[in-house]
Amino acid sequence: MPVSLIATQGLTKTYGPVTALADLTVSVEPGVIGLVGANGAGKSTFIKIMLGLLAPTGGSVRVFDLDPTRDTDRVRARVGYMPEHDCLPPDLSAAEFVTHLGRISGLPRTAARERASEALRHVGLYEERYRQIGGYSTGMKQRVKLAQALVHDPDLLLLDEPTNGLDPAGRDAMLNLVHRIGTEFGISVVVCSHLLGEVERICDSLIAIEGGRLLRADTISAMTTASDVLAVEVSDGTEELAAALTALGLPVRQDGRLLLVPLDTEDTYDRILRCVADLDLPLHRLDQRRHRVAELFAPKEPADV
């Protein structure tokens, strides 16, 4: 079996009385991975544990099959980290700063300078790399933080809320850049966000946490598989069709222009089709509804509670 990129077993972290992560068991394959959850869900704590900056209170974590608490140097040599908060020296140029961090990562002087230029080129700051960071926009500062995470040529990037403070256009640009890094450079990326909608479109898989507990970890494609609900839409006569289907004993639920019918038996599909034909209604669509990723955090319907 291939080694997981990240694997945890019963991972728990408490800060005094606060439980930030509770019994989290998850295993993810390489790729672009979204780590999503509301503010305070435990995302930053999880990232810091993966980096060996914090030790778990209980359970275990492995990154590249290494223990970040014990093999901290080996893990950090392969992982780049972009922290959430601004931590940039305003009076240095991006080139100086990223070169400096390359040196701290153990690169020789010339290699550090070259790698810094390269990383700044990748994030679109090559032309402005000799300007002082203090004069940069928020978007440019986020890119410097991304460049410093890339400077030592890591195999995995841990990005904590990389779109923080950016306007919609800046967010899009940053997400496209993260996606490009994941796909073109073959680097795995864990991108943390409290906004599900923003990461779902650039990720291969998602880890969703709520209150420190795992909600679900899966590939996006598995999360959006066909559900066992048929969606039928007619251009006209929705109410009429709903009444006719109900009269046939089918439990119909209306969702805007859609009528949703559980796919309980094999003939449900044909019965709906026949009913639409009998009423001579213009059929717009009849298909199996796909799950949406947003259902992850959707409040449960009363019937499910």
Ligand SMILES: Nc1ncnc2c1ncn2[C@@H]1O[C@H](COP(=O)(O)OP(=O)(O)OP(=O)(O)O)[C@@H](O)[C@H]1O
């Ligand atoms: N050093 C600390 N001491 C005490 N409590 C902490 C500490 N760091 C985090 N917490 C608490 O642990 C919980 C998880 O925090 P964490 O920062 O990991 O969440 P998060 O999902 O990254 O949220 P955010 O996006 O707001 O940073 C929160 O309730 C937070 O208040």
